[in-house]
Amino acid sequence: MIGSSTVRRGVAAACAALAVTAGVAACSSGDDSGGKTVLNVYAAASLNKVFTQLAEYYEKAHDDVDVKLNFAGSSALVNQIDQGADADVIATADEATMAKLGDAVENPKVFATNTLVIATAPGNPKRIANFAGLADPAIKTTVCAVEVPCGAATAAVEKNTGVDIKPVSEETSVSAVLAKVTSGQADAGLVYVTDAKGAGDKVATVTDPAFAAVVNKYPIAPLKDSEHKEDAEMFVSMVLGQNGAEVLGDAGFAPPTS
Known part of the structure; x- marks a missing residue:
């Protein structure tokens, strides 16, 4: 190149x-x-x-x-x-x-630095408890494409935990993942802590100890x-x-x- x-x-x-x-x-x-x-x-x-x-x-x-x-x-x-x-x-x-x-x-x-968090609709209506919960096929989860840093971080968490997520979409940016959640097109999305914080009461968040092991610099x-x-x-x-x-x-x- x-x-x-x-x-x-x-x-x-x-x-x-x-x-x-x-x-x-x-x-x-x-x-x-x-x-x-x-x-x-x-x-x-x-x-x-x-x-x-x-x-x-x-x-x-x-x-x-x-x-x-x-x-x-x-x-x-x-x-x-x-x-x-x-x-x-x-x-x-x-x-x-x-x-x-x-x-x-x-x-x-x-x-x-930044780490991942699960963003859901306000009140977490699907009662998602942790990262492993996203493997449930009844949970429509959206993530970043692996080529994007937030997608690479998601893939690293999957590898570390052995959890295999089948996302309904793979987005080109973390803001696109968040938009899918806030618009109701997805039940959950893997976003950065900062994006979830910036969304305020438009989302609820779910953390998992596995996220702390994957830090984006x-x-x-x-x-x-x-x-x-x-x-x-x-x-x-x-x-x-x-x-x-x-x-x-x-x-x-x-x-x-x-």
Whole structure:
């Protein structure tokens, strides 16, 4: 597979050539019409609320920067970058997915951890007691696809416990799993603790000791080919710093572990 750095350089070269031929700016320079620097931050779907808040903090401290957020399943984000997407910063829901970017990212650092929980309809009407209860074919369970970090975590719990779940659907992001539960399309879903907390009284939660053994570590890194390296590095520093720790903690994320 061609590295994402190579793809991004190729896209930039093609844009430059087109601009010369056409006599116009054929591609975005990363600045909007207001003259602000556009910082493109790609983040796992489970980071939606916290990164939205952190982006607001960053913009208040840097009034010449417009932070553009792109949320999706971590694997989808990596694929977008491999195909030449103009990202400056990426945060994924596990280290294995970040590692797929290879040398396209600089010095990824873990900034938070997360674990799974079972989300059900309010009141837990199916009386699900634990992870093993999801093996009951009468329980419509939805999970993340194994290619996505929350799906890989689910598969790890299945392997550790010997419980075999037959899901009614496999979603591309944890937010999609949660939506299936809150809409009534599924009785239960394997989501992160933070997503269930963010859903408030829309869901009930069921824990299991097996979840504590599978911890997702969230890394963040600037892209090597970023045209706004200084802002990218400062945004990463903010997430790794006190502001980031407070916002992440309020959302239910645990701090990095050794």
